[in-house]
Amino acid sequence: MSSHREAPEISKDPVADNTDTYAFVSPNRPGSVTLIANFIPFQKPDGGPNFFEFGEDVLYEIHVSNRGTSRPDVTYEFRFHTEIRNNDTFLYNTGPIRSISDDTWNRPQYYTVTLKRRGHSPQVLGRNLPCPPVNVGPRSTPDYDNTFTDAAIHELPGDRWVFAGQRADGFHVDLGAVFDLGTLRPFTEAHLVPSASAVNDPVNGLQALNVHSIAMQVPMPDVTRNRNRPDDVMAAESVIGVWATASRRRSRIFNSSTGKTEGNGPYVQVSRLANPLFNEVIVPMARKDEWNADKPHNDSYYASLVNRPELGRLLPFLYPNTFENLEDYNKPRADLNAILLTGIPPGVIDGFQNYTGPVEADMLRLNVAIEPTENPRRLGLLAANPDPAGFPNGRRVIDDVVTIELRAIAGVTIPLVDPSYEPDAAANAVTDGTTNTNENYRKGFPFLGAPAGGYQTLPGTEAEDS
Amino acid sequence: MSESTRRGFLGIAGAGAVAAGTAVVAPAAAADPDTKAPAGSAKDRVVAYVSDARKGEVSIMSGEREVVVKDRALANRILNAARR
Numbered sequence: 001m002s003s004h005r006e007a008p009e010i011s012k013d014p015v016a017d018n019t020d021t022y023a024f025v026s027p028n029r030p031g032s033v034t035l036i037a038n039f040i041p042f043q044k045p046d047g048g049p050n051f052f053e054f055g056e057d058v059l060y061e062i063h064v065s066n067r068g069t070s071r072p073d074v075t076y077e078f079r080f081h082t083e084i085r086n087n088d089t090f091l092y093n094t095g096p097i098r099s100i101s102d103d104t105w106n107r108p109q110y111y112t113v114t115l116k117r118r119g120h121s122p123q124v125l126g127r128n129l130p131c132p133p134v135n136v137g138p139r140s141t142p143d144y145d146n147t148f149t150d151a152a153i154h155e156l157p158g159d160r161w162v163f164a165g166q167r168a169d170g171f172h173v174d175l176g177a178v179f180d181l182g183t184l185r186p187f188t189e190a191h192l193v194p195s196a197s198a199v200n201d202p203v204n205g206l207q208a209l210n211v212h213s214i215a216m217q218v219p220m221p222d223v224t225r226n227r228n229r230p231d232d233v234m235a236a237e238s239v240i241g242v243w244a245t246a247s248r249r250r251s252r253i254f255n256s257s258t259g260k261t262e263g264n265g266p267y268v269q270v271s272r273l274a275n276p277l278f279n280e281v282i283v284p285m286a287r288k289d290e291w292n293a294d295k296p297h298n299d300s301y302y303a304s305l306v307n308r309p310e311l312g313r314l315l316p317f318l319y320p321n322t323f324e325n326l327e328d329y330n331k332p333r334a335d336l337n338a339i340l341l342t343g344i345p346p347g348v349i350d351g352f353q354n355y356t357g358p359v360e361a362d363m364l365r366l367n368v369a370i371e372p373t374e375n376p377r378r379l380g381l382l383a384a385n386p387d388p389a390g391f392p393n394g395r396r397v398i399d400d401v402v403t404i405e406l407r408a409i410a411g412v413t414i415p416l417v418d419p420s421y422e423p424d425a426a427a428n429a430v431t432d433g434t435t436n437t438n439e440n441y442r443k444g445f446p447f448l449g450a451p452a453g454g455y456q457t458l459p460g461t462e463a464e465d466s
Numbered sequence: 467m468s469e470s471t472r473r474g475f476l477g478i479a480g481a482g483a484v485a486a487g488t489a490v491v492a493p494a495a496a497a498d499p500d501t502k503a504p505a506g507s508a509k510d511r512v513v514a515y516v517s518d519a520r521k522g523e524v525s526i527m528s529g530e531r532e533v534v535v536k537d538r539a540l541a542n543r544i545l546n547a548a549r550r
Contacts, residue, residue, distance in 0.1 A: 249530075250527060250532060251513045251515075251527050253513065264513040264527040264529075265513065265527030265528075265530065265531070265532045266527075266530050266531065266532050267530065
């Protein structure tokens with residue numbers, strides 16, 4: 001979750017595993033859009049001596065569709081390479097790393113950013129851009145955030161900015177509970193299966209874990225259909241679709257003489273991610289791998305899974321007498337189809353739309369004409385006082401997407417398309433109860449907090465008898 | 467498949483891929499195992515696999531390119547080599 005180890009095949013290939021994708025109008029520069037793609041889930045910060053890093057053999061991409069086709073019109077491509085400065089040591093660092101270019105960092109990583117615009121030749125925006133080291137601990141990477149974060153933010157031509165490196169995972173969910181037969185700890189007493197050892201305080205399963213994050217901040221004309229800064233919320237050209245992918249070479253052969261794998265052939269997609277939890281809880285296990293390799297414009301193939309989501313049937317079953325109206329609702333979920341596959345068309349919510357046309361595709365849909373909210377509300381459009389700058393209008397790092405999607409699936413959004421439906425009282429209260437317990441989000445680029453340090457890592461939860 | 471056999475297979479597959487490229491232009495040349503690689507042939511490592519033996523489809527990868535050729539003779543040569 002939101003897409004950490006969400007499919008059988010990609011769970012064996014963490015370096016290429018998308019974990020979260022974000023797209024929002026930048027609060028620090030409202031004429032720009034921030035696009036973030038996270039990879040490499042569940043990074044235990046003390047996982048050395050070969051700490052986490054981007055894959056040299058993985059092509060990472062962030063795609064933008066702006067013509068309603070759900071095919072990429074703009075793609076930012078990221079390719080990484082690593083160097084070893086000292087071949088005679090096993091150490092990640094041979095002393096304190098006091099700057100991003102310090103020779104004591106034995107395994108620096110660099111990357112190239114390329115812009116691919118439909119109908120144009122690829123444009124290299126930056127080469128040999130240094131990543132920051134991982135957060136090893138106070139002796140190896142002292143004063144981590146102040147030393148490395150700003151140093152790893154690079155300006156690119158055209159008033160674009162980029163960061164690629166380790167960050168605290170900003171996503172939060174009670175993993176241990178939800179995968180234990182859909183337990184939501186705040187509602188554990190209502191669960192079908194009693195548990196004598198219930199711990200009712202929510203637990204953030206991503207607590208103290210890191211990810212690797214690629215963040216771009218680009219002027220709106222970079223990604224919008226008319227290459228401008230739209231100001232009409234109701235105009236189709238104000239909406240962009242965003243998703244991220246990881247690709248590997250089609251053929252890989254292990255070279256026994258070097259002990260390394262060598263790639264041949266074109267890069268083929270092995271992982272993708274837009275809306276949080278789509279592949280995780282919408283797509284059945286038997287189809288998750290093929291979904292990861294498929295393109296968004298083919299997602300009508302999966303539309304029936306959205307229109308009649310398994311989780312919508314599980315909630316009434318696991319929480320008897322709690323979601324009775326949902327249990328009785330037998331129509332296709334046009335609300336979820338709009339939120340996840342087409343965007344919300346004009347006329348459904350006063351003064352709002354993020355519709356990209358009839359092509360069903362899993363994309364984050366961001367209406368860039370909606371200004372950032374000064375005091376963003378974590379429930380976005382589902383907040384008591386709706387915040388149209390938040391999910392499912394794109395996705396900000398602060399958006400509580402687990403609660404938003406749980407409530408949507410529980411039926412809160414059905415009245416948008418079917419006013420005769422009355423949501424269950426529990427639907428407006430359902431949540432896993434977690435909040436971000438990792439490093440605070442940054443107010444500015446790259447928005448995710450500094451990564452947790454290895455030295456500071458504490459052992460996990462003690463085992464219980466039951 | 468033993469390591470030495472696997473290497474042999476890949477070596478043959480690579481040579482076959484070059485022949486396949488020739489076969490598209492001059493089919494007769496593909497049947498001649500002594501044909502030398504013409505100028506412009508792939509210089510990098512080449513990987514070939516028979517993706518559909520019945521149709522004679524061989525997928526050939528070099529660098530970041532992949533071409534699929536339909537050449538039953540080439541497919542059969544690779545299949546026969548794999549049985550050695």
